[in-house]
Amino acid sequence: MSDSPLSPARMESSDALVLFGITGDLAKKMLLPALYRLTESGKLTVPVIGVAAGDWDDDALRRHAREAVVAAGTDIDEAVFERFAAGLSLITGDFADDTTFARLRDAVAGFGFVTHYLAIPPSLFTTVAAALAAAGLNRDARLVVEKPFGNDLDSARKLQDELSAHFDDDHLLRVDHFLGNRAVESLMVSRFANTLLAPIWHRAYVDNVQITLAEDFDVADRGSFYDRVGCLRDVVQNHMLQVLAFLTMDPPSAGNARAQGLEKWRVLHATRTMDPADTVRGQYDGYRDVAGVQPDSATETYFATRLFIDNWRWSGVPFYLRSGKALALTATEVVVELREPPLELFGGEHSRTPANLIRFRIDGDTGIRADLMVSKPEKGTGPLTVPVGVDYAQVLGRQELPYENILHGAVEGDPEWFAFFPTVLECWRIVEPLLDPADPPVAYARGSWGPRSADRLPGLRGWHELGTRLFDAGQVH
Numbered sequence: 001m002s003d004s005p006l007s008p009a010r011m012e013s014s015d016a017l018v019l020f021g022i023t024g025d026l027a028k029k030m031l032l033p034a035l036y037r038l039t040e041s042g043k044l045t046v047p048v049i050g051v052a053a054g055d056w057d058d059d060a061l062r063r064h065a066r067e068a069v070v071a072a073g074t075d076i077d078e079a080v081f082e083r084f085a086a087g088l089s090l091i092t093g094d095f096a097d098d099t100t101f102a103r104l105r106d107a108v109a110g111f112g113f114v115t116h117y118l119a120i121p122p123s124l125f126t127t128v129a130a131a132l133a134a135a136g137l138n139r140d141a142r143l144v145v146e147k148p149f150g151n152d153l154d155s156a157r158k159l160q161d162e163l164s165a166h167f168d169d170d171h172l173l174r175v176d177h178f179l180g181n182r183a184v185e186s187l188m189v190s191r192f193a194n195t196l197l198a199p200i201w202h203r204a205y206v207d208n209v210q211i212t213l214a215e216d217f218d219v220a221d222r223g224s225f226y227d228r229v230g231c232l233r234d235v236v237q238n239h240m241l242q243v244l245a246f247l248t249m250d251p252p253s254a255g256n257a258r259a260q261g262l263e264k265w266r267v268l269h270a271t272r273t274m275d276p277a278d279t280v281r282g283q284y285d286g287y288r289d290v291a292g293v294q295p296d297s298a299t300e301t302y303f304a305t306r307l308f309i310d311n312w313r314w315s316g317v318p319f320y321l322r323s324g325k326a327l328a329l330t331a332t333e334v335v336v337e338l339r340e341p342p343l344e345l346f347g348g349e350h351s352r353t354p355a356n357l358i359r360f361r362i363d364g365d366t367g368i369r370a371d372l373m374v375s376k377p378e379k380g381t382g383p384l385t386v387p388v389g390v391d392y393a394q395v396l397g398r399q400e401l402p403y404e405n406i407l408h409g410a411v412e413g414d415p416e417w418f419a420f421f422p423t424v425l426e427c428w429r430i431v432e433p434l435l436d437p438a439d440p441p442v443a444y445a446r447g448s449w450g451p452r453s454a455d456r457l458p459g460l461r462g463w464h465e466l467g468t469r470l471f472d473a474g475q476v477h
Contacts, residue, residue, distance in 0.1 A: 011142070011170060011413030015046055015111040018104065020128060021119035022050030022090065023064065026146065030177070031119060032065045033072035034403035039084040040077065043408050047087040049107050051100070054092055061090045095120070095128050101135035108137070115410050117144040126162040133166035142171040144410045147238055148229075149174050149419065152435055153428040160421060173410060173418040178239040180402030180409075180417045183366035183392060187246040187334070188260075190360070190368055197358075200338065202313045207355065209247065210335045210464055211240055213323040213363075217330070218284065218446070219301070224292030230299040231281075232431055235323050241268065241427045242419070243362065244307070244321070247334060248314055261420030268426035270311040274434050278306040278458055281434075282451040283441040284326040300441040301325045304454040307430070318459050326446040332363035335464045353383055361470040366392040366399065369470055391471055 021027055027050075038044035050061055062085040069076055091107055093100030108114050116132060118125055125145050132138050143163065150156025163172055178184050191197055200206070213235055219226040226234065245264040252259035282302030288295055302324030309319070338356040357371040369389030392399060409417035442451040455463065 011415060012113045012140075013413050014113050014115040014142075014411045016049060016108055016114050017046055017407070017411055018049045018051060018108065018114055018116045019119060020051045020095070020117065022048075022061065023052040023054060023056060024119060026119045028064070028068045029072070030401070030403045031117075031407065032068040033074060034401045034407050036065070036069045036074065036076075036081065036084050037401060037404050038408055039087075040080045041404075043404075044084075044087075044411070046411060047089065049104070050088065050090045051095075051104060052090065052092060053094060056090055056092060058089050062088055095124055095131065098131065098134065101131045101137065105135050105137055112140065114141045115144060115413075116141060117407075117410055119146055122146070122148060122150075122159075125159065129163050129166045138166045138171075141167075142173065142410075142413070143167040144173045144175060144418075146175045147177075147419075148233060149424050150428065151233070153425060153432055156424055156428050169421065173415060174421065174424065175406055176238045176242055176419045177402045177406060178242050179419060180400075180405040181362060182399050182405070183360070183362040184243060184246060186366075186368070186392070187243070187360055187362070188249070191247075192251050203315060203317050205338055206314075206317055207337045207339045208318045208320065208459075209337070210320045211243055211247075211322075211333075212335075212463070212466060213240055213332045214327040214449075214466070215323075215325050215330050216327055216447070218326045219287070219290055219293075221291070223290035226301075227293045227297055227299050231301055231303040231323055231325070232434055236303050236305075236321060237427050237431045238419075240321050240323060241430060242423075243334065244268075244271070244319060245423065247336075248309055248319075250313065257415040257418075257420070260416070261423060264420060265422040265426060267309060267311065267314075268423055268430065270314075271307060271309050271426070271430055273430055273432060274305050274307065276433060276437065276439075279434055280304045280451055280454040280457065281437065281439075281441040282324060282444045282454070284324075284444055284446050286446065287326075298440045302327075302441070302444060302450040302454070303434075304450065304457060305434075306457050306459065320457060320460060320463070322450065322454060322463070324444075324450050328447055328449050329466065329468050330364065331361070331466045331468070333466055333470070334360040334362065336360075337464070354385055357464065359389075359470065365469050365471070367470050387471060389471065 019027065019031065035044060035048060065085065065088060066081065091100065091103050093103065118128055120128065129143060150159050191201055245268055249263040249267045252263045281300035283299065284301050287293060287301055288297050304322035307319040307321065336358040340355050341353065353373060359369040361367050367390050369387050371385050372388055373383035374386050375383060405417050442453055444451045
């Protein structure tokens, strides 16, 4: 195999999946339902060995798995679940106890290659990696770790060094579940597979870009976790900057994950660090009353900023990012605003023709929509905005859950669905000036669109309105 930096990573398919934290919250809400779906589609054919603390046995785990699949809203096919449950087993014990890993070694004996997936708190990553190595379980194996990968730039480097002592980079995968979202991947496909879009995707035609990750729900019972993290670390540093990279990267020169990772790194490397003067941090009313939240907490539940990319393609184009909890609705959407025509020929006496917008909905009712102008029949009334686009659910049917792609990639050794470490470092560099600011966040009302000051970011003419759905009934043309 070529040693070119663009060559695909050397990754083996697995004969077994070891899931640390199989009884935890992430496994219940995301991983177990995804594993059931993979069994249903025939993509999961290897046993799943859970490792967790507690006194459960295999039957208790299988009952828990059924409850998790039902809670995810899935109609269970009994024959499928029987196949899924038959492959489930559990090892219980403390992650700091060598005997736990001795029992695991016995359980995986005879399997040719094993994937170890850590759905556990990041503080345990290095403990488990070292224990796996001490038991010889890092040979013929790879390690998959959940986000966050570090808490800042220095801790990300330190974590990489510690994990690399036991698993080399061809056997270490970093999860960002947005990368498992087909609609996020479709950003790249839409750009590079359509010559309709590719020629206009640069500063000569794009006026500004807005990326919104809005949630209408609050932190609920996750107060103690969220208060240590905040909006910036929770979703902006990873999810939103990964979306930014897909939107702005140059086309890779090879069709593999490493070549894509290098292009993402190049565009993130050209992205300026965040400027506090171009940033608004907010906190919804009542957040400090949540159990686990400090009474004087300065943690932000809302974050909005303006970014610039200093390269040939994007110089001078502002990118506006915003995310928050307890907002007006739940939507993850990109709005690309194209430049206005140089002359106004069709607007009314006191109005201008609206700019063309290209919208990508990447969560919920996913799809792509372009707002185009057509002539209204009434004379002198100006053009009418008409949405034209594709509803992915109508065209493609059920989309895989992000964790279906991630778990399948973990088992098969497909790095496409995972974060490229150099891009992780660039993301931490970009957000570093805002990680621990001295100024408190601005209060905002629940159910609003966040602090009013976020509407006045430099150069922002206004946030584009988002609907609960990308298309209203009968709106797709």
